[in-house]
Amino acid sequence: MSSEERRQQIIDGATEVLIEKGIVASRMNDFIEASGLSKGGVYHHFSSKEELMIGVLTHLLVINAESMQAIPDTGSAREQLILLLQEYEKVIASLAQYNRLLLDFFVLAPHTPEVSELFKQGYLSFLAKLSGLIQQGIDEGEFKASTNPEAIARGLQALYDGMGMTMMVVPNLVSFPSDASETAMTIIAGMCR
Amino acid sequence: MSSEERRQQIIDGATEVLIEKGIVASRMNDFIEASGLSKGGVYHHFSSKEELMIGVLTHLLVINAESMQAIPDTGSAREQLILLLQEYEKVIASLAQYNRLLLDFFVLAPHTPEVSELFKQGYLSFLAKLSGLIQQGIDEGEFKASTNPEAIARGLQALYDGMGMTMMVVPNLVSFPSDASETAMTIIAGMCR
Amino acid sequence: MSSEERRQQIIDGATEVLIEKGIVASRMNDFIEASGLSKGGVYHHFSSKEELMIGVLTHLLVINAESMQAIPDTGSAREQLILLLQEYEKVIASLAQYNRLLLDFFVLAPHTPEVSELFKQGYLSFLAKLSGLIQQGIDEGEFKASTNPEAIARGLQALYDGMGMTMMVVPNLVSFPSDASETAMTIIAGMCR
Amino acid sequence: MSSEERRQQIIDGATEVLIEKGIVASRMNDFIEASGLSKGGVYHHFSSKEELMIGVLTHLLVINAESMQAIPDTGSAREQLILLLQEYEKVIASLAQYNRLLLDFFVLAPHTPEVSELFKQGYLSFLAKLSGLIQQGIDEGEFKASTNPEAIARGLQALYDGMGMTMMVVPNLVSFPSDASETAMTIIAGMCR
DNA sequence: TATGAATGAGTTTTCATTCAT
């Protein structure tokens, strides 16, 4: 087994542990046990717990990014925007357990610049797509000229993030994705001329 | 000093520590030092670290709730809704440091039923106000009859929560409150007939 | 309530706690709670945990001693000996829970001279009765002249103590009092000419 | 040094500590110091203080059992019984310090099923030997047919246990092994036809 | 590469006792 495969094996085990116990309660020993390797074995591939955590988070964000299908760039900006959000809803729903884990990583972010940076990349990439489509809608006269594309993009992103978080913290309080979808459609309606 | 005041004194000290160090890096010893009492003194009032954390969170949510001024019930539903959201923005801004702390507690919530329950109460109370106003707007013919008050209320709540979270995790990425305000106004515009 | 009654009230509560939790797991707080008084209240009457324990043990031994009915000094030495042992069996059976507690105190004895001394008094008092009766049997020609009264007395005492202990440590292994009784009768048979 | 040897090294150190300080006053730190290892090292082999105590007790009972030499099965049942008891006396005398420690463990037994079970095994093994010999004596017509082998076996066991206990609790009150021996011989005399 | 015994500073918690009121 190659070194890269070993790393992935360790990350996979650690991910399962984190999903089950949460980041606060997960110990290096748990990760080691789940890896199927020994202490020294794991430390050979990840020189510290923090490095392993970054490895897990990176993998998580990659999965998230890869899950987003390419949206066909045909149709009006509004239609493409709706498709993009629907795609996002699917990703959130299908990666529910991973997203719960992402919330755990949030707690690390303020104290770990590297984690914060990883999150930022993920945010910016999605934001760029959203604001791009909104700008396109304005240019094509579909959305009001007074619309601030960046603000609305960040609002949409916050809407979905906030809803995902609420689901984690207080299960069964929101109904996903219908609540998010309904609100997003209302935002789009508000933007239309 | 009464027992109740002592509890508050301990909670206040712990809150400062938590804001500064985060919940993951805060040690019981930090809380004890900040309390001005001895180890046994603190444990006399809170029988474990977890109980103290719950005490802090409860106080936090109480502060949050109390910070929401009573909104005058004059004017149209739309006007009242805007006032309510502006008030919420003010609270988020003024309690920025507390909200960062709240994010820390979010992570605890999925593994601590008592914490989850506390959050739920806070959510429901704000949601009720929002959906009440939206319903009123529908009844008065200001908002579209097709609007789903609960869904939009939950969407608005998620919008603000998500934006608050983003600010904590990736500072300087969103501009608060303008982004939230702009998005909220667009939602309201989308609801209007 | 007089000071003496208060002391007894505290001792009674502590005795219940000790029976339930054992001496190793019983805390001063448990005694205080069981006493119905406050911390300071209990400490007013017993200046330390050790003093309270000695108070409990003393009371226990007094109960034990008082439980032994006076044996009528009529009949042969053998008959009186049998009556005395039957009486002892009854005491052991009726004070089973107290005796379990006594075992707990045994472990304290080697490290607490005052406790050791209390036990010694109890031992000596019962031993004196036993060896007195055996000596009487020898003098009256009922027991063999070669009998060593002190040795047999200590043997009988050890027999009952050992059986009591076994019952505490490994319940249901011995059948009391029949096993003890049977063995004691065999000892008496062995002493008879 | 193998893992098994390390365990034994830790047990040996802990045994010395327990003999010197008693089970109530012995701290985990004492065991750690006596082991020559570090805290983590000891906890690597015994996951709690209780588990270590069980390790010590198990070893103690094994020593006790192994110390009993095989009794030649020639001679009458009475002769073999006497040899067995003499052997037991020797073991008790030579392992005096270990037996004091056993008394300490008695106190743990009522609240620790695992400890209780260990004692039970030791009891049953010795009882089986005793009652077997007594039965043999009955069969061979040496002992009275009315003798109850189990009861007398348990009585003999209790006699020695009780005497051992008395020695620990009130030193110098009994004279061992002569008191036990004298009583045991009287029991045997009482069983003989 | 991999093993797993070992480290030890750090963590939460306990608990007999004191003392101002």
Place this chain on the structure above:
DNA sequence: AATGAATGAAAACTCATTCAT
């Protein structure tokens, strides 16, 4: 006599990391 808040040394145990093999 009584209260109960407060003390603080000491207890058991944790856990990321190291290192000889």
